[in-house]
Amino acid sequence: MKKVRILIIGFGVIGSGVARVISEKREFIRSKYGIDFKLVGIGEHNGCIVCPNGIDPMRAYELKRESTLNRHPCWKDKMNSIDLIKEANADIVIEATPTNINSGEPGLSHMMTAFNAKKHVVTSNKGPPAVAFQNLRKTAEKNGVQFRFEGSVGGAMPVLNLVRDTLQANEILGIEGILNGTCNYILTRMSTEGLPYEHVLSEAQELGIAEADPTYDVEGIDTACKLVILANAIFGMNVSYKDVDVTGITQITPEALKLASDDGYVIKLIGEIQDKNRPMVAPRLVPKGHPLAVGGTLNVISLRTDLAGEITVTGKGAGAVETSSSILSDLIGICEA
Amino acid sequence: MDLELKDMPGQLVLALQPISEFGGNIVSVIHHRDKKTPRGLIPVQITFEIDEGKLEGLINRMKSDGVTIVQVGEDRLLERVVVILIGHIIHSDIRDTIDRIDSTGYAEVKDLAVSMPGVDQHSAARMVINATGKKEMKKAIQLLRNVAHEKNLLLIEPI
Secondary structure, X not given: OEEEEEEEEOOOHHHXXXXXXXXXXXXXXXXXXXXXXXXEEXXXXXXXXEOOOOOOHHHHHHHXXXXXHHHOOOEEEOOOHHHHHHHOOOOEEEEOOOOOOOOOOOXXXXXXXXXXXXXXXXXOOOHHXXXXXXXXXXXXXXXXXXXXXXXXXXXXXXXXXXXXXXXXXXXXXXXEEEOOHHHHHHHHHHHHHOOOHHHHHHHHHHOOOOOOOOHHHHOXXXXXXXXXXXXXHHOXXXXXXXXXXXXXXXXXXXXXXXXXXXXXXXXXXXXXXEOOOOOEEXXXXXXXXXXXXXXXXXXXXXXXXXXXXXXEEEEXXXXXXXXXXXHHHHXXXXXXX | OEEEEOOOOOHHHHHHHHHHHOOOEEEEEEEXXXXXXXXXXXXXXXXEEXXXXXXXXXXXXXXXXXXXEEEOOOOOXXXXXXXXXXXXXXXXXXXXXXXXXXXXXXXXXXXXXXXXOOOOOOEEEEXXXXXXXXXXXXXXXXXXHHHHHXXXXXXXXXX
């Protein structure tokens, strides 16, 4: 049995969700892959849990749910996550702090510290790979450790690992898809119910599908960040958010959706990179019945390749359990590399 | 294109080969063996797509190969694209928007459906544009992008 010691930095919805899934999947992963993940530290903004003998991940998840993480016997009040990453005897750091697309912090510092401490990094945090991709990649390489971020693009939907592990012999010529579930939900509801944008947005906010400040999603910023990650990781480009042409969905009206529908189209917010050209996010007409015409909160991505032709994957783009699927895939991938 | 071919082996290939050589894409070939002309020739109807500029060269080549061309019917506008516009479409002079496409000579607005929800609200329009070829369509769409930008309209293009 291979013992792999992990740290989780950022114990919010995603971080604690990963802990829960690690606990629930422990036996499955042990028997199928011969790997035993041992959680040895948790980093939060107000302190850390440090426990070289292992933290029960389910217990930590439950404490977090009751907002009593600081009652854990190994809680170290006000301890800094950077110190935890430097000092803890761990193999892999799961970085799950909130996304900041301007500076990438605090995630960026956590990741750089981890690489310099010879620890692999797995993340679903879009900020750091969107603002400092090449720097992160080079630092990881220099230290002989891996940087995996499948969960940062499309939640559960496999894209980066699909390209790296399964489409190895293919050149990827183009990518297009729906990378934001909130926008997809809003446009789908507006289209099927003929409701105005503001009404559907407030409905989405009530359901927890859209944030109180929806700017990040509806203005296409989130989609653009994911495109930046794909451009850098898959096409080897060196682009950042400012290199993307972005138009959001706030101007879409029910009348426009109806006119599109009458001619056999739906309108979707599509992120696109073709032949290493400037990445683009914009509402586009998609023929009904086309593989990209998925509804609800689903994400979908279509890869244009030289050998395999078009490959399309669709799946849930958000949610703690779904994102954990990608994070665990990366964890196991690192252990098996 | 309607042709008349001699009733002997190899004549159809003789007529079709130049089309591919000139970069044309054959859509259909109808060979009317049962409708021989009084001169004993076989009528053949060929439909193909080709760049407009190459058509004349192709016709000359076919004639010099001894193929009888009865008539050439051009359906000039081959490409069709649907776009949606959102914004103050009417007040930003929709006639001018259409004219700018139509005046290119290679593209035209074939159909327009407009929805106006209220006086101060944004209208939406569905526009069908036809163009003579793929390249021409690209140019027409680029032109429309510029017009939309200038008139502060949101242009939604197909994937």
